[in-house]
Amino acid sequence: MSKKNIVAQTLLLCLDLLLISMAIFLAVFIRNNILPNIMLFEPVSYIEYLVYPFPYVIIVTLFMWFGLYTRRYDLWQESLFIIKVCFISFIIIFATLALGKNIEYYSRAVLLLSLFLSVIFLPIGRYFLKKSLFRLGLWERKVKFIGNLNKNEIGIFNSPHVGYVLSKDDTYDVIFISSGDKSVSELNDLIESNKLLNREVLFIPVLNQYDFTQSVLYNNFSTRLNLFTLENKLLGKQNKILKYLLDYVLVLSTLPFWGGLILLISIKLKLEDPKGKIFFLQKRLGQEGKIFYCYKFRTMxxxxSFMQQWLIDNPEERDYYAVYHKYINDPRITKFGHFLRRTSLDELPQLFNVLKGDMSLVGNRPYMVEEQQKMKDAASIILMSKPGVTGLWQVSGRSDVSFEERLQIDSWYIKNWSIWNDIVILFKTVGVVLRKDGAS
Structure with missing residues (x-):
């Protein structure tokens, strides 16, 4: 291990300890100063909780177990591991205190709050520290890539959080192998030669349409075979119920906020065009190809009537529409309509579609009825689930992807669905809206 890696890992460890102590301090503050206004609580000692070593030891030990100091996870996978660690830590700490008959001496509110706050502080703190370490050259790892780089693989080297950079010379710490154009014997030789030199070997499998982090890997010792599971979790009854509950809990709990927004936007649209409609209804493909009316704010x-002549005068727009199913500069869109589209607020009425059961909060964006034939074999996969108000396509390039790329993205989402993926997409959607990176 290089000195740079040791320094980076030490700084990450120190940051984790600092953030855990901050979470405990704030939890005690809330317990002493806010909760007594709601429930009758006696104040507790800050020092008693800050010097209690068990939370620090358990969390850091589990971080090491999950490789959070050595492996290069992206922000979202690292955040998932942090949530798991904090949940496991709470169970271990609570069980230990209960078995030791010390539970009455420690506030359960402080334990719960400190671990909840750790889930917030740790991913954010690590994100900014890793960015700083990367700029200083302490978090980067030089990579030699063997194979042909595609667009997705290039993205691996654009993340300061992961820290991989393509080597410009013969010095490198990690070897990436894309297996698509290599024979089995070539792959074995490459892996063995680099393992002998104590280099980290990362292998990109041929089956790149599946998320193997959700698979279970089995080793059959007697036959020396590795087996892994692949399943469509979205078809499971429990997961369908979980997704259904997530939709309704989030939509109903935020009803006052988005309901007020819809009212304000409706008033603005009516003031601009008293004769125009507020909502635009369009037939779209739902689950199993069922046709439903998708709600949007009118933005045009x-x-x-001028469009036919405009397309004759602008053939490049007609060609662009044939590929992306959108126009570069659509003259039908109003000034306020451009704002609604950039912020994705034009899609807010689709929350009514969620309540009706036509759509889900997260899913593949609903396809037009006439697009079903163009979807070809992908239709049987994509239409297995309800379309979503937001989806992987929105946070992976929005309107800048071709129809074929959109089909690939949507198929990947269905094949690799998980509740965590839905949560990540919801968080990323907030970023898209705040950056005004919506559809043009």
């Missing part, structure tokens, strides 16, 4: 002018 009512009179579109």
């Amino acid at each position: 002018v009512s009179d579109q």
Whole structure:
């Protein structure tokens, strides 16, 4: 291990300890100063909780177990491991105190709050520290890539959080092998030669349409075979119920916020065009190909009779639409309509579709009815689930991807669905909206 890696890991460890202590301090503060206004609580000692070593030891030990100091996870996978660690830590600490008959001496509110706050502080703190370490050259690892780089693989080297950089010379710490154009014997030789030199070997499998982190890997010792499971979790009854509950809990709990927004936008649209409609209804493909009316705010002018001549005058727009199913500079969109689209607020009425059961909060964006034939074999996979108000396509390039790329992205989402993926997409959607990176 290089000196740079040791320094980086030490700084990460120190940051984790600092953030855990901050979480405990804030938890005690809330317990002493806010909760007594709601429930009758006696104040507890800050020092008693800050010097209690068990939370620090358990969390750091589990971080080491999950490889959070050595492995290069992206932000979202690292965040998932942090949530798991904090949940396991709470169970271990609570059980230990209960078995030792010390539970009455420690506030359960402080334990719960400190671990909840750790889930917030640790991913954010690590994100900014890793960015700083990467800029200083302490978090980067030089990579030699063997194979042909595609667009997704290039993205691996654009993340300061992961820290991999393509080597420009013959010095490198890690070897990436893309297996697509290599024979089995070539792959074995490459892996063995680099393992002998104590280099880290990362292998990109041929089956790149599956998320193997959700698979279970089995080793059959007697036959020396590795087996892994692949399943469509979205078809499971429990997962369907979980996704259904996530939709309704989030939509109903935020009803006052988005309901008020819809009211304000509706008033603005009526003031601009008293004769125009507020909502635009369009037939779209739902689950199993069922056709439903998808709600959106009207963002275009009512009179579109000029479009035929405009397309004759702008053939490049017609060609662009043939590929992306959108226009570069659509003259039908109003000034306020551009704002609604950039912020994705035009799609807010689709929350009514969620309540009706036509759509889900997260899923593949609903396809037009006439697009079903163009979807070909992908239709049987994509239409297995309800379409979503937001989806992987939105946070992976939005309107800048071709129809074929969109089909690939949507198929990947269905094949590799998990509740965590839905949560990540929801968080990323917030970023898209705040950056005004919506559909053009």
